[in-house]
Structures are given as structure tokens and as C-alpha cells.
Amino acid sequence: MSAIAETASRGRTRRRRRVDGWQWAGRCFLLFMLLYTALPMIWMLITSIKSGFAATQFPPQWWPDEPTLASYQKLLDPQNSVGQDFLRFFWNSLFVSTVTTILSVIVAVPAAYAFSRFSFPGRNFLFFAVLLRNMFPAVIFLVPLFILMRAIGLVNTHGSLVLTYLTFGLPLAIWLLKGFYDNIPVQLEQAARIDGATRFQAFILIVMPLSTPGIIATAIYSFIGAWNEYIYAYTFLSKNDQLTLPVGIQRFFSENTTDFPGLMAASFMMSVPVVVLFLVLQRYFVRALTEGAVKH
């Protein structure tokens, strides 16, 4: 008895010691990755609180002599023209991303459910056709879509963006959600049907609540995709008051090429909503990937 305990404890210490080398390598590697990831973002923040003069010094001021929030004040002040533009771009991005997110959840949920539960002819073909959409770059679709949007009068409207954003968010959304539905036992629905619920009621009352994490993950993905999208917005929109943030910022700073603090402040504020959203909801996202995409 004591011999077993002894070998067990010896085994444990030996294991701990043996792993140590690898663990140290892992720690060093993580530190390197942390620096690689974080330093550019820290430099962005430091630059954004410099004055235009302080930013263009050589050697650079590692920490600004006189930190200032002037860039942020300028961007967020509705009184001056820069602030007006920035806030309008911000609002446009928010509007387009929100509408896209809501619509893509409405479209993806029934589709994913059908792909998971029913075995209609052509199911596999349609499923892979949907997935293959992920493979094609925006550029292939750009010219014909531009012509199509012009034909149906959507050029220079946010509708053109919502419609196109829907399609590139959908494949992953459907894929993730399908994984979720695959893992919800059919018996739960069958029990509800036996108790007199229609298929639709069973879906709304049983399946939907259980797949909430998947739906949240889908929504995050759509929102971030729409918020960050650049190429369609760059091509479809030309009126200044309709631009979304990425295009608006690019337009603005191709005219004011030397305002680095302003550019960094704008980049920072453009990143805040998606980063906050992601950090708050990331466990759903990681879980959805685990259950939906990987666990098979």
C-alpha cells in the first residue's frame, strides 16, 4: 500500500520535473508571442496621445513628454468637420453591421437546422455549395455585383452592403450552428412533439434556447465581419456621408497623411467596439468552434 503510494508520488514528481523543460520553452514562447501581439497595439496607443509634433521626432519619444487627448477630442467633437465625419462613419458602420447581424441570424438558423435534421435530396450538395462560398475572394464578385447593384438601384445605399455581407457571414454561421444542432438530441424534440407541439413549436421552444451560445457566436462573427469589411464598401459607396469606418478613415487619411496621432486614435476607436464585444462574448465563440467545427 505504502509502496504504491510511494511510486505514485515519485511518478508525479518525475513527471513534473520532466515537463519542466518544455514548460519553460512554452513560457518563453508565450512571452515572445505576447510581445509580438501587444507591442504594436501599445505603440498605437502611445502615438495616439502624442501631439503631431511629438510623433514626428527622431529618435522617437518612447513616452510622450506632454501626453494629450487632443486627437480623441477632435474625432469625437461633433462641432468640427473631422468629428462630424468620424461620428457619421461610426454610426454608418454600426447601422450596417447591426442589420447584417440580425438578418444573418434569421437566415442561418433555419438553414443550419435543416442541414442538421433533414435528409432531403441535394442536402450535401447545397451544404458544400454554401461552404464553398467562403473560398472566393470579394474581387471575383466585385465587378458583376457592382453592375447588379447598379441595375437594382442599390449603389450608394447601405442595402448593397448588407446584402453582400450576408453572404460571406452565412457559410460559417451555418456551419457553426449545424454543429450545435447535431449535438442536441433529437429525442428532446420528439418528446415535445409527442406532447402535442408542432415541429415549429418544438424548434422555437426546445431547440432555439439550447442553441443560444451558437447563435451568439454566429452573431459576433457576422458583426465583426461586417464592421471590418473594406473592399465592397470601398467600391459600392462613393458619397462621403455614407461611408463606413474603414473606408472613411482611409479616405480621410489619404488627404491628411502626416496626422499620425489622429490616425492611431481613429484606428483605436474603430477597434474598440469589436474588441469589447469579442472579449465579453469570447467564451461562446470558442465553445461554438469547439462544438460546432472541431468536435466530430
Added chain:
Amino acid sequence: MTIVTGKAEARRRLQPGWSGALRKIWEHRADYAYVLPAIVVMLIVIAYPIYYTVELSFFKTPPGLQLRDKSFIGFDNYTAILTSQVFWKVTWNTLIWTLGSTLISFVLGFATALALHCDFIGRGVLRAILIIPWVISAVAASYIWKWIYHSDFGIIGAVLVGLGLTDRPPNFIDNVSTVLPSLIVVNIWREFPFAMIMMMAGLQTVPEQLLRAAEVDGANAWQRFWHVTFPHLRNVSTVTILLLAVANFNSFIIPWIMTGGGPSNASHIWITHIYELAFGRQRWGVASAYSVLLFLILMTLGYFYVRALSGNERKEGSA
């Protein structure tokens, strides 16, 4: 229960020819209603553009989008592309860009996932920080790095000068030989977290018992990784690498914003080149022909992607 459906399935499969197929479709008519919205959106935004691109690639098009004046020229656009100098330059760049970004992102992401796979204080925070580059907009990332690489006030240049390695700050992105690697560094910065998330999810599915059994049998950490963990992650790895490869092959924003393809095409990849041909020089026909070639390459990649995915499906079915 399963046996009954199996029999019904078998009986249905015995129905010969078209009438059987049509009946089957009719029997499942209600199911299509669920998929219909997704399919309709996809058709409008995907099938039509693909058809249109293929058609346009056989025409000579006037500048401006006055496409009524186009004239049929057969495969001339394609021969023009394949015989041009720029094509091979851009293809080579695309190859380096895609392979470099994909492989390094995957290795870094996988290694990070492994290093994060044990418990320590601050693990959650660290993971969250590492994911941020993937979440922020590529436009913001491009500007951040453009500022970091800046030839006069860039921080990297300043550090190199401060360490006495160079006399004056090197010009990373206006230099033909350093521009592509510099952009790849930016791309990896944005892409490795995706590989990390995927592989972290994959690692959770490796059964603990197997690892412990291997340990009892005297396998060291590397052997455990190579013989137990890695084979388990083969499918996830394939899917991750393919998704990364496709995303990198299709990337546009980073080269477009940081360099616009310059200097002298040194950082042009296929997508930026096509965009410039179409919307810059208004050569819609040539750009469409390029897109069709791109499409063919992607279909090949897509074949492997679907095969990797249906490999997953099959395993799930047998489990």
C-alpha cells in the same frame, strides 16, 4: 428506430430513375423552405456574378462600365495574361505570400495553443490579448504597422539605430526586396490567432486517458505529442491550414493599404492586381479572365477542403 428508418431508406432507394428522385424531392418539399432564404441570397450574390465573370472574360471591353459596346474575342484575354511578365511576377509573389503566411501562422498558432494548454495564472487574460489582432479591422492593422515601419519615424527603425545595427532607419516597405516579408509579418500578426483558436478547440478533444496511458508506457513529452496528440488533430489541422491558405490567397486589405502593390509590383498579389486591372485601369475583360483563373485554382483548393470536411462527416457517422 434506426433499423426502421434504414429499411425505409433502402426501400426508397430501390425506386428506379427519375420518378423516384422526383417523388423523394416531393416528399421532402417542406424541408426546402428552411434552406430557401439562404439559397436565394447565395444565388443572387454568387451564382449570377460567377456566370457574368465567365462571360465577360471572353470579351474586349471599353473603359467605363459601358458594357454594351463589348466585343467577343475568344481566349485573347487569357493568352494576354499568360504571356505577360507581370503575371509571373505576381504569381510568384502570391505563392510566397500564401505559403509563408499560412505555414508560419499555423505553426505559431499551434505552438501557442499547446503552450496555453496547461493551467497557469493569467491564462485567460493572455489568451484574450493574443486573439485581439484577429478581431481588429485589417485597415486599422495596416495603418498601425505602416506607422511602425515608417521610414523616418518608425519604431523598428529607431530601435535598430539605437542598437547601432544601422546608421539610418531602413526603409522596409519602399524596398523591393523587403516589402513582401514585411507585409507577411503583418499578415501573420493578424492570422495566427485564428489557428490558435482552432487548435485550442482541437486540443480539448484529445482524450486525457490516451495521453496518460502513453506516459505510463514511458513516452516522453515529444513522443506523446507526436504519436497521440498530433494524429488526433490531423483533421482540424487540415481544415485550419486550408482555411488559412484560402484566406491568405484572397487577402487584399493589407497589401492594398500598406503599399498598393508597389514598389514596382513587388507586393502585388493576384487579388490586388485584379482589383487594379478592373477598377484602376478599367480593363474589365482581362480582370474577369484573371478572376476565372483564380476561380479554377480555388476550386482545386476547395476540392481538398470539402474532402477534409466530409472526412470529418464520415467519421462522425461511423462513431
